[in-house]
Amino acid sequence: MKELKHLNKYFKKYWFKLFIGILITIIARVFSLIMPSYVNKSIQAIEGFVGNTISKSAAKGLLFEYILIIVGAALLSGLFTFLMRQTIINVSRYIEFDLKNEVFDHYQRLNLSFYKKNRIGDLMNRISEDINQVRMYAGPAIMYGINTLTMFVCIIPLMFIKAPTLAAYTLIPLPILSVLIYQISKIIHKRSTKVQEFLSSLSTFTQESFSGVAVIKAYALEPKINAELEDLAQEGKDTSMDLAKVNAWFFPLMILLIGISNIFVIYIGGKQYINGDIASIGIIAEFILYVNMLTWPVAIVGWLTSIIQRAEASQKRINEFLHEQPSIQNEVEIATPVTGAIEFKNVSFTYEDTNITALKNISFQIKAGETVAFLGKTGSGKSTILDLVSRLYDVSSGEVLIDGTPIRNLNLNSLRSAVGSVPQDAFLFSDTIENNIKFGNENASFDDIVTVAKKAVVHENIEGFTQQYNTILGERGITLSGGQKQRVSIARALLKDPQIYLFDDCLSAVDTETEEEILNNLKEVSENKTTLIVSHRVSSAKNADKIIVLENGEIIQEGTHTELNNTDGYYKELYLNQLSEKE
Missing domain, CATH: 3.40.50.300 (P-loop containing nucleotide triphosphate hydrolases)
Incomplete structure (x- = not known):
């Protein structure tokens, strides 16, 4: 992620909005964690009625109270989730705006020899497609990253506090998942770079074809240009499919490992309940909810990895131009009048x-x-x-x-x-x-x-x-x-x-x-x-x-x-x- 350090100045510029967004993200996730524990309490209330430890009216009163709490927490979580998107995603748009202006301003300062060496399509792709990939890192990646981190930090300790043995078995697939993500992300980085390079070639080809359409028609070159575009499109398809094949591994792996965690919860939790190690079957229901709440954060890790790798590849291409210094430098800051000799x-x-x-x-x-x-x-x-x-x-x-x-x-x-x-x-x-x-x-x-x-x-x-x-x-x-x-x-x-x-x-x-x-x-x-x-x-x-x-x-x-x-x-x-x- 060393190339993405270029964005730190923008994060510093919008640090307050980001801080508020991160705080709202944490609050939204905390409210969403209320539901599993109150589902557990609801099941315990039903168990109490079945075991004749509480009356029917008392059980109904508790269920009604718990349902209100669950619904209220869900509404508050939804409200803060909306505010989360309004802050962090907006910041990513501000950063996109600033970065496009920075790149375009730098383009204008570069000398003519630079434009003789680089194609217009490639320049256009870097200020459009590449910056869009970087924006995904500056907004969605941060938002979902904080969301995922908050879920892990909150849920995993809760699981160990309530049932340590069950929690340990439930979380066994996560280290395996981390290793797989690390290996796959390295492949994604290489293939993302190739995809961005291809998009530049495609932009250049189409831009030149449209600009020179009069020559193409005059020389009846349409079949030749179509054939060249077909070859280019085939190359693009192959490059994109190579990346898609790697990305396709993420979600099936996530679902498989989460499914294994659910099996552990049911099997190990069931045995512990039968043996009396767990006081209520509501713990099992609560753990299933926790595991399924972790499904999206765990699944999103792969998506976040893909976003960050794409953004890093794109920012590297942008930095190649930003680090190129114009040979024509304005060495005098004050205005100098010109008469014409x-x-x-x-x-x-x-x-x-x-x-x-x-x-x-x-x-x-x-x-x-x-x-x-x-x-x-x-x-x-x-x-x-x-x-x-x-x-x-x-x-x-x-x-x-x-x-x-x-x-x-x-x-x-x-x-x-x-x-x-x-x-x-x-x-x-x-x-x-x-x-x-x-x-x-x-x-x-x-x-x-x-x-x-x-x-x-x-x-x-x-x-x-x-x-x-x-x-x-x-x-x-x-x-x-x-x-x-x-x-x-x-x-x-x-x-x-x-x-x-x-x-x-x-x-x-x-x-x-x-x-x-x-x-x-x-x-x-x-x-x-x-x-x-x-x-x-x-x-x-x-x-x-x-x-x-x-x-x-x-x-x-x-x-x-x-x-x-x-x-x-x-x-x-x-x-x-x-x-x-x-x-």
């Missing part, structure tokens, strides 16, 4: 997951308010520069400075709040168009949203939809075309009104006329704002204050449109090719 000093960068060197000892300066365009072939390192400016990665060597300050010495939230990024693959959420644009500024008015949509040349498209700005987009914005998604993403960045704009080939799906209109609007909006534009088109770069051409992670050309167009090289060749294509 950017400098790269001998910067090199290699991606950890692929070991590809994207940038090789590059240096350049961008003044605050300047517009700089980056051109180059695919894989030349253009997008990597934008990622380093927003500090999604840290450089392998060299230094990035913002306003003359090393980027590591800036408050991370201040830096990213000052950056408006538009990625090449525009990501939109399954929400309204209005809320997707408003994502850039939660406090923006509707008029502000319309203004930026017009500047991104997407307003007329939105007005053409039936629900207009209230149109709900499909997952990842699938409702819109590629160009519309890019323009909505541009509108989002414009609404944020940051100090630094990062446009990563965000007009690739837009026609040239619309591109020119957007660029003119961007030039107006980005005045006095530092703007970095990554593009494959000269038309997107020609009006920039400076153009930097990259090849294999190195700067091969740098200058204005006029300067580069008058110099033989990559830029001039690209310009002439695209000009002839346009003509």
Whole structure:
């Protein structure tokens, strides 16, 4: 259970509610213990009437009194059982809430390389299915565990006080049961881990299949995907059956051993009554009730063991991510203002997951308010520069400075709040168009949203939809075309009104006329704002204050449109090719 120590901080947080819940649990079980002793007394009253030691009316009076006590105790036990669930189960929900927030918050702090190494389905499974297994430990396991412990602590001493020999014979199966549970629980732990790992694989497979359904249909891959799912389902069935087979041993073993205890009670108790060692046959009835009251607690031991083993396996998987420290750390707590001057000093960068060197000892300066365009072939390192400016990665060597300050010495939230990024693959959420644009500024008015949509040349498209700005987009914005998604993403960045704009080939799906209109609007909006534009088109770069051409992670050309167009090289060749294509 060492992995479950992570939950101790939450138990400490809710200790008072837990304490009240445990106290109520004990009270509920104490009231339930009243019934067996009064059943014994009821039988003794009947024996007294049969033996002529008490009158018929006295026997009836005692029976009526004992019945009232039994019914009253049962009602009180039921009431406290209800309150027990209202306290301890509620605490487990609070812990589930806190743990989900902790995991999700940690997910958000982890760097991009983490998400390249781990699948979305696995991440989702750990924050849903795994945490649900942990919740079962934090609530039901504690509740039934205290319940079971209370029953054992109360019933077993009572049995030895009333009939020591009979109690000893009755409890003989319990040590055997403990050994069996210990052995079976070890197997359950291993198989529970396999089940949770399989659920992650299943979540990943289904998530990828649903996200890529357009590709599956386009290539007629439905039979192949169905076959893969069938194999996966078969694996899941086998894994779950392996666990179910072990779990299936618990209840039959419990019932068998409890049955043996009942036989001991009847046989040994009967002999003792015949020999006169037991004064009343009511003791036998009381012991049978005690044994049957122990049936559920003893049976629940196996279930509790299974819950704890599953929770331990799940918490171990959760801890694997919680113990992973993000490589991008916010090293400055106080806010640091950003004006937009950017400098790269001998910067090199290699991606950890692929070991590809994207940038090789590059240096350049961008003044605050300047517009700089980056051109180059695919894989030349253009997008990597934008990622380093927003500090999604840290450089392998060299230094990035913002306003003359090393980027590591800036408050991370201040830096990213000052950056408006538009990625090449525009990501939109399954929400309204209005809320997707408003994502850039939660406090923006509707008029502000319309203004930026017009500047991104997407307003007329939105007005053409039936629900207009209230149109709900499909997952990842699938409702819109590629160009519309890019323009909505541009509108989002414009609404944020940051100090630094990062446009990563965000007009690739837009026609040239619309591109020119957007660029003119961007030039107006980005005045006095530092703007970095990554593009494959000269038309997107020609009006920039400076153009930097990259090849294999190195700067091969740098200058204005006029300067580069008058110099033989990559830029001039690209310009002439695209000009002839346009003509």
